[in-house]
Amino acid sequence: MSSTAYTWHFEAFYRHLPFLLEGIRNTALVSVLAILVGSVVGLVAAVIRLYGPRPLRWLVAFYVDFVRSTPLLVQLVWVFFALPILVDRSLPPLAAGVLTLGVYAGGYLAEIFRAGILAIPSGQRHAALALGMTGRQVLGRIILPQAVVRMLPPVASTFISLVKDSSLVSVISVAELMWASQSLVGFTMRPVEVLTGTAFLYVALTYPLSLLAGILRKRYLAV
């Protein structure tokens, strides 16, 4: 084995750490924007699927099933390479990445929100309606404030998945961590150290988030 023993040169990784940190900044940016877009899309989808008119419900159900049954990479490539041709308008990589990740996460979040809303006993809705509240008031003042607490742990898990999945937008050349890492490999010719270091950077980013999600789960789901 000694003939294949590899001499590590981690200084190639350390020296260019600022470049990778720039990538982390974009990974965070893409993930945060995507969870925001996803939350809005998901909430609208959940409310339509629960209370909307029937044909719209079917449409939303199809959206939810479709984004959850096709690979994110396929959706990303479709939005970046096919959508611009269809609408005859070019889409910058960052916008395409955030849009795709947001709509993708929206499909998962819609189901989380729907389950959270359904978990609130229907008697509360009936009582509020009997008191003369409008449907919107019932949702905004009675249901959502209680449901949000139950939704927090799964939403946190979705966010962690988004941080990891945001690595895919490197494929459409958004300069996040994965992209920065791969261009650094080309620059330093040290794939072993750079890629290994990047893997640890990702874990350093997501592991504390997982611990936090674990705390949320213990705190809010053990009710």
Next chain:
Amino acid sequence: MSYEWHWEVLWQSLPILLEGVRITVLASLITMIAALVLGLMVALARIAGGPLGALAYVYVEFFRNSPQLMVVVWVFTVLPLVTGITLSPLLSGIVALTLNVSAFVAEVYRAGITSIPAGQTQAGLALGMTRIQLYRRVLLPQAVARVIPPLGSYWVGLFKDTSLLAVIGVAELMYQGRLVATDTYRPVEIFTGVALIYYVLAYPQSLGVNFLFRRFRVQE
């Protein structure tokens, strides 16, 4: 604004895309089988505790928290340089996805085993069963019902995630799609077609998983 569709291009390319489907299914199957075995070993190590348990914990947390694409690229690029062993792209991809999926599978097993009331373990030991007998006759048969539905979910996830192997040049469905899209200059029809093929294949699987969740619901 109005786009002129040429669906006949998709029909003509269908045989090439279906060739990719074959690799997608193959990669998913081999990965799942390997992950089920590796995951069980990791789960048992974690339950056993000690230094081996600590190692299993690090393994699970590392691979659950690192992006699959990162692991795929790492196994493909770094592993041959460090170990001197060169794997084909398909095999590298299967190894990478196995590392990822086995970490999740290990947690499913662990949850399945530890969710069985401790009284049963104590009762079994009090009756003079060995640890192995306890697992084989008492714990595992009950755990199986609890782990099958979530394992189904990970299977569907894995089926979609094999698309990442396109990045390292494995000729699965996504890779074939990009190839054909470039060859025909018809990315709209081809990528729409690829998405639909994934949907047609994966959606019935997730319906099946929903059925498993209803069928194996544990009543306590």
